[in-house]
Amino acid sequence: MKIDGKVKLLLVLIISIALISSMYLYKNNNKEYKELSYKTFLTYVEKDLVDEIELNDKAKIKGRLKDGQDFITDNPRTENFKEYLLLYNVEVLEGDRNLMIGQGISFTLLLAGIGVLAYLINKNNSKQAEKEMATMSKIDAEGSTSNRVTFDDVAGNEEAKDSLRELIDFIKEPDKYNKYGARLPRGVLLYGPPGTGKTLLAKALAGEANVPFYAVSGSDFIQVYAGLGASRVRELFKRAKEDGKSVIFIDEIDALGKKRKGSSASGGSEEGDRTLNALLTEMSGFKGNEGIIVIAATNRMDTLDEALLRPGRFDRQIEVSLPDVNARMAILKLHSKNKPISKKVDLKSIALETIYFSGAQLENLMNESAMLAAKEKAKHITMDHINKAYFTVLVGEEKKDRSSITLEDKKVTAYHEAGHALVAKKLCKLNRVTKVSIIPSTKGMGGFSLNIPPDRMHQTKKDIMNNIMIALGGRAAEEIILGTDNITTGASSDLQKATEMTLSMIGTYGMDEKIGLVNYNVILNSNLSTGTSLMERTKESLENLYIETKKILWDNRKYLDAIADKLMEKESLTEEEVNQILTN
Secondary structure, eight states: OOOOHHHHHHHHHHHHHHHHHHHHHHHHHTOOOEEOOHHHHHHHHHTTOEEEEEEOSSSEEEEEETTSOEEEEEOOOOTTHHHHHHHTTOEEEESOHHHHHHHHHHHHHHHHHHHHHHHHHHHHHHHHHHHHHHHHTSOOOOOOOOSOOOGGGOOSOHHHHHHHHHHHHHHHOHHHHHTTTOOOOOEEEEESSTTSSHHHHHHHHHHHHTOOEEEEEGGGGOOSSTTHHHHHHHHHHHHHHHTSSEEEEEESGGGTOBOOOOTTSOGGGHHHHHHHHHHHHHHHOOOSOOOEEEEEEESOGGGBOHHHHSTTSEEEEEEOOOOOHHHHHHHHHHTTTTSOBOTTOOHHHHHHHOTTOOHHHHHHHHHHHHHHHHHHTOSSBOHHHHHHHHHHHHHOOBOSOOTTOOHHHHHHHHHHHHHHHHHHHHHOTTOEEEEEEOOOBTTSOSOEEEEEOOOOSSOOHHHHHHHHHHHHHHHHHHHHHHOGGGOOGGGHHHHHHHHHHHHIIIIISOOBTTTBSOOHHHHHHTTOOOTTHHHHHHHHHHHHHHHHHHHHHHHTHHHHHHHHHHHHHHSEEEHHHHHHHHHO
16 A cells, blocks of 8 residues: 555654653653651541542552652552542542553554544545546547558458458448438447457458547456446547547457346446446447447357347347368468468468467467577478477477386377377278377377367267267277276376267257257256256266277277387377378
C-alpha cells in the first residue's frame, strides 16, 4: 500500500505522543516517596493532612499529603479501611494512578490513531479507486488505420473470407441497404479451435473496409470494482461511434458472455451479468445503420449466453476450422515468402504431413525452421531444418544428456513405441507412420510414434475405435513383453486419450448399442444423475478394445520384436524403414 504525506505525518505524531507519555510514566514511577509508619499515617488522616490514597492489594500503598508530599505506608488490607478514609474526606483511588493515567493515554492515542489512520487510508483508497475507474474505463484500443491487414494476408479459410467479404459493402455503403429496408448485421461470431486465424480475419475485414479496428479481449471487462466492466463496454462503443464506421473485435468473448445462471445463482456472478447486460444493450442500441460491425471470437461457443446469439446481436456465426491440405499449402507458402527457402523444399509434402495443424502452428513451424537455419548460418532453409522443426513443434527438442537412461528403460520405450506403430500400420492401411523414436524430448516424452491419418471431414465409428486401439498399443506391448506386474507409467497420456475418445464415442456421438443415442453432455448440463451406466460401459468398451489390441500384437509378435530391436539400435526410424520391416 502506498502511504501518502498525511498518513506519514499522523504516524510521526502518534509515535511522538507515545514517547512523551512513556517519559511521563517513567518520571512518575521514579518519584521519591516519604516512608510513613502506619501509626503516623493514621494520625495524619485524623488531622486532615492526607489528600489522596491509591488502594491496591500490595503490601504498601501510595498517597499524597495536602502539602504535595508523596508518601508510602503499610496497607492494612481491612474491609472498612476505605470507609474510614472517606469519613475523613480522603480521596480514594482504586489502583495505581500513574499506571491508569498511562494506560488511559495509550488507549486514547491508540483509538484516535486507528480512527484517523483508517479514515485517511479509506479516503486514499477511494481516490485510488476513482482514479482507476477513470483510467480503466477507457479501453486501450487501436483506432489507427495504418499497417492494414487485408484478405490477401490470410491464407486458407476461404469460406469464412467469403462470408466476411459481404460485410465490407455493408460498412462502406450502409445507405444502399437502407433504401431496401435491409437491416445490417450487428455482429459476427467466429468460432473454432485456437490458432485458426479468427483475429487475423477480423483485422482483414477492417483493413479491406479501411475503417478503424478496435481490438479487446473478453477478460478486459472482468474487473474487481463493481460497475467497471459495464463502464468499459460503454466507453468502447462510445469511441467506436465517434468514428462513425469501425470494426470492434472482442477476442475470447466466452470470458465475458458466459450463460447467466438466473436468480438461483450466487451473487458472485452479478458483476459478470451486469457487464454482459451492458454489451447486450449496446449491441441492440445502434441507431439504424451506423456502419459498426462487432466481431467476436471464441473456441467455446457452447458456453455463450443465448441472448448473445439471437438475431440482432450476433446475426452470423461463422466456423473457422482447421485448414485442409490445400489451405495448409497456401498458409505454408504465405509464411515462406520472406524466408530463404531452398528450391528442394517440398511444401506439398509438408502440407500432407501437418494434418490437424492450425495456421498458428504452421507459422510456428516455418519460424522454428528459420531459427534453426540462422543458428547454423545456412544459406537456405532446407528440408532437414523443417523436419527438425516439425518434431520440435510436436514433441519438443531432443534431450542432449541421456546418461540417466538405462538399457532396460530403452527396451521398455522401444517396445512401447513399436506397439503404437505396429497397431497403427495393421489397423489403418491409409495411415502413415512417418517416424518412430525412443529419443527423450524436453517436453517430458520418452519417445513417440507419429501416426498421420488421411484428410477427412468426418470420423467413422471404426476410425475412433482404431484410434483408441492405437493409443492402447503401447501398454499392450509392455504387458506382452514385460508381464502384468512390470507395466510402467509410460502409458498415462495414452490412457487419457483412449478414455476421452471412448467417452465421446459412447456419451457424445451416440455410437454405442447399449447406451443408445443419448448425449450425456445434455444430461450433465441439466444436473440429472447419469448413474453408473456410462462409466461401466466405457470401462467395458476399453477392456474389449484392449483385448483386441493385444491379439493384434500377439499375432504379429515377430514384427513387434523387429521394430523394437531396430529402435534399440538406431533410436529412430523413418516411414520407409518401418515399411521395410513390415514387408520382410
